[in-house]
Amino acid sequence: MAIALKQLSNLPLEDQESVLEGMMQEYYPIEINGKRFMIPKDVNMLVDELYLEVKKLNSVLEEYSIGEERD
Numbered sequence: 675m676a677i678a679l680k681q682l683s684n685l686p687l688e689d690q691e692s693v694l695e696g697m698m699q700e701y702y703p704i705e706i707n708g709k710r711f712m713i714p715k716d717v718n719m720l721v722d723e724l725y726l727e728v729k730k731l732n733s734v735l736e737e738y739s740i741g742e743e744r745d
Contacts, residue, residue: 682694699714699715700714700715701713701714701715702714702715702718704718704721
C-alpha cells in the first residue's frame, strides 16, 4: 500500500483526485464472454433495470403470436 501511495503522490493533483474518487466508488463484478469486469454501482443498477425491461417485453411478446398467421 505504501508503494501505491508513493506512486499516487507523483501524479498531478487533478489525477490524484480522480484516482481517489474512483477508489471510493462501489464496484460490482460482471461476467461477459467468460471475462470478469468490475463496474460501478450505477452501471450495475442500469444493467439490472435493462434486464428487467427486456424480460417484461419478452413476456408481453409471448402473449401475441408474432410471426404466425391468424385465421
